[in-house]
Amino acid sequence: MIAAMVAQNIFFYAIAATMVGAAVVVVTSSNVVRAALALIVVFGGVAAQFVLLAAEFVAVTQVLVYIGAIMVLMLFGIMLTRARIGHDPDMTNEHWWVGAITALLLVGVMGYALIDAYGDDALPADRQVIGVNGSNTGTVSDAIFSQYLIPFEVISVLLLAALVGAIVIARKDR
Amino acid sequence: MLNQFLLLGAVLFCIGVYGVIARKNTVLVLMSIELILNAVNINLLAFGAARGDVAGAVFALFIIAVAAAEVGVGLAMVLIIYRNRASVDLDEVDSMKG
Numbered sequence A: 001m002i003a004a005m006v007a008q009n010i011f012f013y014a015i016a017a018t019m020v021g022a023a024v025v026v027v028t029s030s031n032v033v034r035a036a037l038a039l040i041v042v043f044g045g046v047a048a049q050f051v052l053l054a055a056e057f058v059a060v061t062q063v064l065v066y067i068g069a070i071m072v073l074m075l076f077g078i079m080l081t082r083a084r085i086g087h088d089p090d091m092t093n094e095h096w097w098v099g100a101i102t103a104l105l106l107v108g109v110m111g112y113a114l115i116d117a118y119g120d121d122a123l124p125a126d127r128q129v130i131g132v133n134g135s136n137t138g139t140v141s142d143a144i145f146s147q148y149l150i151p152f153e154v155i156s157v158l159l160l161a162a163l164v165g166a167i168v169i170a171r172k173d174r
Numbered sequence B: 001m002l003n004q005f006l007l008l009g010a011v012l013f014c015i016g017v018y019g020v021i022a023r024k025n026t027v028l029v030l031m032s033i034e035l036i037l038n039a040v041n042i043n044l045l046a047f048g049a050a051r052g053d054v055a056g057a058v059f060a061l062f063i064i065a066v067a068a069a070e071v072g073v074g075l076a077m078v079l080i081i082y083r084n085r086a087s088v089d090l091d092e093v094d095s096m097k098g
Helices: A002-028 A032-052 A056-080 A096-118 A136-144 A149-170 B002-022 B026-051 B055-085
Strands: none
Touching (some): A002 B002, A032 A056, A056 B055, A096 B002, B026 B055
């Protein structure tokens, strides 16, 4: 049990350090394609953290939707807007320090609040939520299709409306 | 153990906020928004695991679906801005500036 906790902590900090490093590359790199590839590393790290939180279905969905679909769309966006492939110093505006101050203040306030509120809360060692059918994924699907059915349907309609809207916005013959 | 996931989410969120404010290229701003949404998902699942509740996982899935819709519409808007102005520089999109 102790060994499992230590292993979880080692993996958490290794993955978290990789994610934070890659996220900094995403917001500072002067090469658009490099930023997109660093974003893939962040998404993969998020999926790994989901596995550590025993949410394997969400982790697989993260890989399919974010790495599989959203990143392809982003790369299409980069290629279609003919961003300069390679080094381009003109990626960060001159007021970047406003963003840096905002982000540092936010991380300070949120870090203080989180340490103050959840300083010594522990996660349960067994994080699987096992429902009547004996699996985490089954429990999630039971919850979606019973308790959260109306939000699920609303999101289906939202997705359809967004896709139709995207086609209407981007088409040429107007 | 709960706190380290929440702090990771907070750090990723703030990196995303920095990217939204500091970046000039529209596609890079969209990428920073994705960072923010992922940070929120980590928080949802951490709280779900702490409470032994699947609601966190359910809403993380909903956020993933909404993020997909958002990227679709966002990139369509970026493409039409590029078509009209031959540039995706946010500093040049200032028609509504007072």
